[in-house]
Structure formats: structure tokens, C-alpha cells
Amino acid sequence: MMQYSEIMVRYGELSTKGKNRMRFINQLKRNMKHVLSVYPEVRVAADRDRAHVYLNGTDYHLVAESLKQIFGIQAFSPSYKVEKDVAVLEKAVQEIMTSLYRDGLTFKISSKRSDHQFELDSRELNQVLGSAVFEALPQIQAQMKNPDITLKVEIREEAAYLSYENIKGAGGLPVGTAGKGMLMLSGGIDSPVAGYLALKRGVDIEAVHFASPPYTSPGALKKAHDLTRKLTKFGGNIQFIEVPFTEIQEEIKAKAPEAYLMTLTRRFMMRITDRIREKREGLVIINGESLGQVASQTLESMQAINAVTATPVIRPVVTMDKLEIIDIAEKIDTFNISIQPFEDCCTIFAPDRPKTNPKIKNVEQYESRLDVDGLVARAVAGIKVTEITPQTQETDEVDDLIADLL
Ligand code: ATP
Numbered sequence: 001m002m003q004y005s006e007i008m009v010r011y012g013e014l015s016t017k018g019k020n021r022m023r024f025i026n027q028l029k030r031n032m033k034h035v036l037s038v039y040p041e042v043r044v045a046a047d048r049d050r051a052h053v054y055l056n057g058t059d060y061h062l063v064a065e066s067l068k069q070i071f072g073i074q075a076f077s078p079s080y081k082v083e084k085d086v087a088v089l090e091k092a093v094q095e096i097m098t099s100l101y102r103d104g105l106t107f108k109i110s111s112k113r114s115d116h117q118f119e120l121d122s123r124e125l126n127q128v129l130g131s132a133v134f135e136a137l138p139q140i141q142a143q144m145k146n147p148d149i150t151l152k153v154e155i156r157e158e159a160a161y162l163s164y165e166n167i168k169g170a171g172g173l174p175v176g177t178a179g180k181g182m183l184m185l186s187g188g189i190d191s192p193v194a195g196y197l198a199l200k201r202g203v204d205i206e207a208v209h210f211a212s213p214p215y216t217s218p219g220a221l222k223k224a225h226d227l228t229r230k231l232t233k234f235g236g237n238i239q240f241i242e243v244p245f246t247e248i249q250e251e252i253k254a255k256a257p258e259a260y261l262m263t264l265t266r267r268f269m270m271r272i273t274d275r276i277r278e279k280r281e282g283l284v285i286i287n288g289e290s291l292g293q294v295a296s297q298t299l300e301s302m303q304a305i306n307a308v309t310a311t312p313v314i315r316p317v318v319t320m321d322k323l324e325i326i327d328i329a330e331k332i333d334t335f336n337i338s339i340q341p342f343e344d345c346c347t348i349f350a351p352d353r354p355k356t357n358p359k360i361k362n363v364e365q366y367e368s369r370l371d372v373d374g375l376v377a378r379a380v381a382g383i384k385v386t387e388i389t390p391q392t393q394e395t396d397e398v399d400d401l402i403a404d405l406l
């Protein structure tokens with residue numbers, strides 16, 4: 001059986017972007033390289049019209065599954081590379097069509113020649129190769145309009161390529177072409193979905209995760225890492241930023257009334273995320289807030305939390321129902337990680353009944369009891385940045401810590 005040697009990749013929406021086209025293509029090429037880096041033999045090249053993924057012996061199906069997830073790809077076709085020789089081509093089309101044949105199958109050969117030195121032109125090629133197919137399969141029918149199989153033959157400088165499949169890609173824009181944003185990533189269901197949707201429109205996300213050891217476990221941190229790794233398959237490596245949040249949560253708990261714990265906590269998270277964004281030159285903040293989902297996610301609450309910054313806050317899932325969010329979480333394979341029972345910092349310090357209608361005046365009064373600037377500065381100074389790649393393995397250290405806990 002013949003083996004696919006390369007995959008031809010067609011670009012998505014970026015073709016409409018005029019002079020930015022090369023920037024988009026180069027970004028997509030980088031992203032494809034990152035995502036496909038789990039297959040050491042695979043090589044990626046890209047020109048103005050399409051990209052090429054050279055398999056070098058790697059299993060086509062695995063690579064195809066990865067390609068289907070990468071934003072900015074419209075469609076792709078696996079192809080066979082053969083010698084530029086008429087007899088070899090005849091044998092190849094016979095073999096391919098025989099493997100596809102079933103009763104009543106219709107086909108056409110569609111040839112293209114970029115090597116004009118080749119002995120046959122595209123019309124002649126269509127005839128010669130069509131006849132070869134009839135020779136092998138006398139019952140097959142040729143059909144010019146909407147055949148079941150269009151077997152494309154391309155004669156290039158270095159070799160000939162044959163392909164007949166066209167597989168739909170993920171669409172969207174290449175990650176990174178829209179600029180950078182900070183994703184507030186908890187271990188829950190919603191924020192990874194929000195991150196996925198931001199990636200889809202080309203935002204290069206960095207994941208900001210608040211951890212409050214020893215109240216939060218290494219398991220909660222590992223969950224956030226694992227979720228981030230799931231998000232790398234759409235466009236490549238993601239910076240993971242762990243923020244030490246224990247001191248702030250203890251301070252709030254000690255000095256503010258129960259009902260306002262949540263609002264104050266969220267305002268600190270927002271301030272810190274915004275400071276990190278500024279330092280790392282992000283343009284926006286992204287979070288997983290969904291309107292009305294929990295008592296803390298009322299419009300009044302959003303307003304009180306949002307009041308600490310003028311930076312745009314993108315909330316991709318804000319109007320979705322929980323079931324709609326879960327559908328996406330299942331599709332992107334984050335759901336099973338999100339439902340692992342490791343408490344994050346908010347569940348542990350969460351009051352039973354948070355204020356659904358917090359008053360800014362009260363919020364500010366409670367915050368005046370705290371050294372807000374000092375607390376924010378210390379948290380920002382203590383961040384730990386790790387690059388998560390598609391193949392990053394959890395460090396033994398974290399696994400050991402979890403083993404100790406269980
Ligand atoms: P999620 O499912 O994303 O945890 P949620 O429904 O639990 O969301 P909240 O707990 O109210 O909602 O959190 C709202 C948003 O605040 C989250 O979607 C996330 O963007 C951010 N957030 C909450 N906790 C953390 C955390 N520990 N680290 C980073 N961001 C957080």
C-alpha cells in the first residue's frame with residue numbers, strides 16, 4: 001500500500017487580510033511547528049499559497065488529528081509523492097483508484113503542471129492517467145461534474161504529487177495574530193473554554209493562575225497545568241504564570257466581612273493580572289465569567305470587580321448556558337480535567353453567601369484596611385513563569401507531591 005508523504009495545507013480567513021498576509025502565514029507556520037513538535041520527524045514549510053507538512057515516515061492519522069485543531073487552517077489534503085515518470089504515475093493512479101473502488105464509483109483526474117518541461121501537458125496527463133484507471137477498473141465511470149473522487153495530480157519540479165481527500169480544518173485565525181491577552185485560568189470548567197475561544201480568534205494567551213498553598217493542593221496546580229497543556233494544541237506553547245495568593249487571601253479573611261470576601265478577592269486578582277499584563281505587554285484580560293451562573297457573577301458584581309482597571313476584559317462565555325460551555329469543554333477535552341476534585345483558592349475561601357450586589361463604597365472602605373499596593377506588589381514579584389509545550393511532562397516534583405497526598 002502507498003504511504004502519504006506530505007500534507008498540503010490551505011490557509012483560512014487570513015487570505016483576506018491583504019498586506020498582513022505574510023505575517024499571518026509566518027505565524028501559522030510557527031504555530032504548526034510548535035504543535036507538531038511532538039512528532040520529531042515532521043517538517044513544516046509555508047509559502048504564500050499553502051503550507052506543506054512533510055511526514056518523513058510519521059503516521060498520517062496522528063498528524064491529521066493534530067492539524068485539525070490548529071487555528072488558521074481552512075482545509076488540508078494528504079498526498080502521495082511519486083517519481084515524475086508516466087509509467088510510475090499510471091501505476092500509482094491504478095493503485096489508488098483500486099483501493100477506493102466500489103460499485104458505481106465516479107471519478108475524474110485533475111492534473112496540473114508547474115514543471116513545464118514535463119513530457120505531457122495537463123490535458124494529455126488527464127487522458128493518459130484516465131485510461132490507466134479504466135484499464136485497471138473497466139466498470140468505473142468517469143464524470144466531470146461532481147464526481148465521487150477527484151484525483152489531483154500535480155507535477156512539480158522535484159516530483160509528482162497525488163491527492164484526493166480534502167479535510168476540513170479548525171478555521172479561526174492563527175494564534176498570535178491578534179496580539180497577546182492574559183487568561184485568568186482557574187481549575188474550573190469555564191476559564192479553559194474562554195481561553196479556547198480567545199485562541200480561536202488569534203489571541204496569544206498567557207495563563208495566569210492564582211494558587212494559595214497550603215490551602216490549595218499541588219493537585220489544583222497540576223490541574224491548571226494540564227488544562228493549559230490541552231490549550232497548546234490549538235496554536236502552540238503557552239506561558240503559565242503562577243501567582244502566590246496566600247497572603248492576600250489570609251489578609252482579606254482576617255480583615256473584611258464574609259459577604260465581601262469574594263468581591264475583594266476578585267478585585268485583587270484583577271489588579272494583579274492587569275499588572276502582569278502591563279509588564280508582559282498584553283493588550284487584554286480574558287476570564288471565564290458567565291452571567292448569573294453563580295451568585296458572584298451578577299452584573300453588579302462584574303462592575304465592582306471590573307472597576308479596578310480600564311483594560312478591556314473579554315468574557316467569551318459570558319452569555320452561554322452551562323450546558324453550552326460543557327459541550328465545548330468536552331469537545332476540547334478539558335472537561336474531565338476540570339471536574340477533578342481539587343479545590344482551588346476560591347472554593348476554599350468562598351463564603352456560603354457572597355454578596356450578589358456589592359456596593360463600591362463598602363468595597364473601598366474594606367480595602368482601606370489593607371495594604372493593597374504592597375500586597376499586589378509582593379504577589380507580582382513572586383510570580384513563577386513556566387512555558388507549557390504540547391509535550392511538556394509534569395515535573396516529577398509535582399507528581400511526588402501528589403503521591404504524598406494520596
Ligand atoms: P471557572 O469554571 O473558570 O472556574 P467559575 O464558574 O468557577 O469559573 P468563578 O469561580 O466565579 O467562576 O470565577 C470566575 C473567573 O475568575 C474564572 O472563570 C476565572 O477566569 C477567574 N478565576 C477564578 N479563580 C481563579 C484562579 N484561582 N486563578 C485564576 N483565575 C481565576
Ligand code: MG
Nearest residue numbers: 186187188346
Ligand atoms: Mg471556578
